[in-house]
Amino acid sequence: MPERTLFMIKPDAVRKKVIGKIITMVECDFHIVDMKMKRFSREEAEKFYEVHRGKDFFEELVEFITSGPTVGLLLEGEKAVERVRELVGSTDPKKARPGTVRFLYGSSIRENAVHASDSPASAQREISIFFGAP
Ligand code: CMP
Numbered sequence: 308m309p310e311r312t313l314f315m316i317k318p319d320a321v322r323k324k325v326i327g328k329i330i331t332m333v334e335c336d337f338h339i340v341d342m343k344m345k346r347f348s349r350e351e352a353e354k355f356y357e358v359h360r361g362k363d364f365f366e367e368l369v370e371f372i373t374s375g376p377t378v379g380l381l382l383e384g385e386k387a388v389e390r391v392r393e394l395v396g397s398t399d400p401k402k403a404r405p406g407t408v409r410f411l412y413g414s415s416i417r418e419n420a421v422h423a424s425d426s427p428a429s430a431q432r433e434i435s436i437f438f439g440a441p
Contacts, residue, residue: 310388311382313422313423314395315377346373388426392423
């Protein structure tokens with residue numbers, strides 16, 4: 308059964324002008340159901356990254372994600388959550404497998420170009436924060 312996931316291009320990648328290159332990497336393998344450019348408010352960013360609240364990098368993560376526009380793609384495909392995460396690569400671009408999005412376009416563990424939901428439950432939650440409840 309096809310699965311849905313949220314794939315988000317972060318402000319660092321938007322600033323680098325690689326939106327098109329990154330979308331090209333996902334559109335051949337997944338169906339793009341919806342797509343939107345969005346600048347997070349602080350409140351939305353804190354909600355989106357709720358699971359990281361309390362960690363030492365939480366404040367700088369919120370600052371970064373609200374620093375400019377993001378581009379969200381609602382992707383659909385077989386095992387989309389797992390397959391998109393594979394394409395994204397490790398959180399730290401220095402440890403990401405060659406050919407992955409973060410290997411190619413990430414700058415640091417914080418400014419790592421993209422985000423992808425880590426489970427179907429997170430996907431549902433993140434899609435509704437990014438695109439609004441259906
Ligand atoms: P993401 O996959 O969007 O999920 C949480 C984000 O927090 C992560 O990508 C990074 O942008 C950021 N992050 C994770 N670990 C660290 C860290 N140690 N220092 C700074 N930012 C981090």
